Amino acid sequence: MADVLTPEDVRELAPLYDAVVAALKEVYDPEIPVNIYDLGLIYELVVSKSHEVYIKMTFTAPNCPMADEVLAEVKENVLLTPGITACNVELVFDPVWDQSMLSDEARVALGMDPEM
Numbered sequence: 001m002a003d004v005l006t007p008e009d010v011r012e013l014a015p016l017y018d019a020v021v022a023a024l025k026e027v028y029d030p031e032i033p034v035n036i037y038d039l040g041l042i043y044e045l046v047v048s049k050s051h052e053v054y055i056k057m058t059f060t061a062p063n064c065p066m067a068d069e070v071l072a073e074v075k076e077n078v079l080l081t082p083g084i085t086a087c088n089v090e091l092v093f094d095p096v097w098d099q100s101m102l103s104d105e106a107r108v109a110l111g112m113d114p115e116m
Helices: 008-025 067-081 102-107
Strands: 042-047 053-055 086-091
Touching: 008 067, 042 067, 053 067, 067 086
Parallel strands: 053 086
Antiparallel strands: 042 053
16 A cells, blocks of 8 residues: 555645646647647646556547657646656557547637637
């Protein structure tokens, strides 16, 4: 149970988690002018006590021609976050991404109704 976070751990890691989210928001989908975080492409984000990051993410389409470049940019941006010691990115396609995963910010940026 050494990996279970205490309330103190959570308070300590919260700013680091927020910094990683900010780093992910700097990575944009090559075909859509919205960052990958607001697109809902990040399915899981974990920052461990040892400041290692695990990300489970997807793409809007499984045959994304820029997948390798985007994955490399995700890893690079996260590793440039002060305090992060390692980053592991897992690409998954289950569940399949759909527009319901868009944040309100992404919906507005794409000219969609944020309430839908």
